[in-house]
Amino acid sequence: MDKSPGLPGCSYLNPERTLGEIRINLLECKVCFEPFNSEQRGRRPQNLCCGHVLCLECITALSHPLLGKLECPFCRQLCSVDSTSPCQALNDLQELVLPWRPSSPDRPHRTSSLTRAALQLQTSFGGWGTLINPTGIAALGSSGTLVIVHDGEKRVVVFSTLGRKLHSFGKRGKAVGEICFPMDVAVTPAGCVVVTDPGDRAVKVFTSRGDHLITIKDSFQLPWGVDIHISGHLLVSDAQAGVLTRMKVDYSQRVIVECHKAISDLQCPRAVACCRLTGNTAVMEHPTDVPHPAEGRPYRRLRVFTKDFHLIYQTDSFSLTLQSTVQLNMSALSFDRDGAVIVTDPYQGFIWSLGKLENGPVLTPIVGNHLIRPVSLVLLNDMLITLDGGDHTVKIFSNKPE
Known part of the structure; x- marks a missing residue:
């Protein structure tokens, strides 16, 4: 029985659902669950030295203010903030699968x-x-x-x-x-x-x-x-x-x-x-x-x-x-x-x-x-x-x- 290629465990996905899986599993930070956004500095995806990806805002929040280090929330490896780098692959993927994005964050404005x-x-x-x-x-x-x-x-x-x-x-x-x-x-x-x-x-x-x-x-x-x-x-x-x-x-x-x-x-x-x-x-x-x-x-x-x-x-x-x-x-x-x-x-x-x-x-x-x-x-x-x-x-x- 064939399964659709790409995300594990996802079978018979239509294109709309596949895009939905990509947004949830790849294009959002798994600490704050906010979508990555290359146009907003705090939401840019950053590689840790262990290979996991967080948004810049979460890296800043989790790092020690004096030592400039943080423990990866997923694998527990100690990573230096100075060693993080932009995750260009996710930026490119976002440009590819999300050709239209609102200028504001994905989260709706809260009404009065x-x-x-x-x-x-x-x-x-x-x-x-x-x-x-x-x-x-x-x-x-x-x-x-x-x-x-x-x-x-x-x-x-x-x-x-x-x-x-x-x-x-x-x-x-x-x-x-x-x-x-x-x-x-x-x-x-x-x-x-x-x-x-x-x-x-x-x-x-x-x-x-x-x-x-x-x-x-x-x-x-x-x-x-x-x-x-x-x-x-x-x-x-x-x-x-x-x-x-x-x-x-x-x-x-x-x-x-x-x-x-x-x-x-x-x-x-x-x-x-x-x-x-x-x-x-x-x-x-x-x-x-x-x-x-x-x-x-x-x-x-x-x-x-x-x-x-x-x-x-x-x-x-x-x-x-x-x-x-x-x-x-x-x-x-x-x-x-x-x-x-x-x-x-x-x-x-x-x-x-x-x-x-x-x-x-x-x-x-x-x-x-x-x-x-x-x-x-x-x-x-x-x-x-x-x-x-x-x-x-x-x-x-x-x-x-x-």
Whole structure:
């Protein structure tokens, strides 16, 4: 069976979709996820000495101001800023496949209605070194303690909401008690920390202090998102198998009591969230067999199920875009205390409320400033807390005056 040449894993691509894949996989910086632009100094693609390519703005942001060096966020090689060079090949490719480009950045201008979003930034902490490419965040009860997974030497970091680092655990690796590549994290009502590790094709459970309890490997191909069902069971999405697994674990005995497929017809499911009020479960799918909408933006599908996993609503990024003045690109998700679905837009740096989807979506921007690339979020008391992968920080928003 033939496959289209070029990008790996992309079969039977039509020209429009191929261009979309090129824009996403080659012509944007994989740190800030902004398109490269040779006409803007900060967005010019630059080669590191290790061969990876970042935009000049990210190289400047990640480098040590005195030593003039940075650690490559992909291979960890130490690179000198002075040794970087323009990536002419990507500039030429951009000229070839994007003959027309607006003079302004690819990101749309934010309208006044978006900048007047409901929540305001209260504080932020972290930054490169403290956090390295963070991917998941969860709250430890209502105590104000935050659990974050990232690409550091110890993969799980625990902070107070004031930004004080309390402790860390989960050494990098595949041995017992170690974590290879963490993607998401959840905290059980009993305070156990659950981490999905697609690098080890496993789900790993620890105490809140970092003691290893159990590793679950045989049930998953590529575990991705995790949350706690209203029943207390674990919900884990498997991006490769296309299923949502529900598990009951006896943490004191360190055994799996029950494990079954709650939903089995998903397409590359990633983020998953369960509503504390209704028990509804939302899943974000990343289908690969759907043509990309205009401008090469990725297609996302959001499905909401009852607590018994019956589908009650489905929408997608293209349909939601038709209802708004900006192109909506969904990624992470959560529920607010009233049962409304909250989603992040990592391309435009927004957080949106979609309302209670059983009655149809009502798009409302709730964060419109101070975000670069929100990758995960959690609601705690009256605060919305998000991980910003663009500058490797935790940012806390609320409707209280700053």
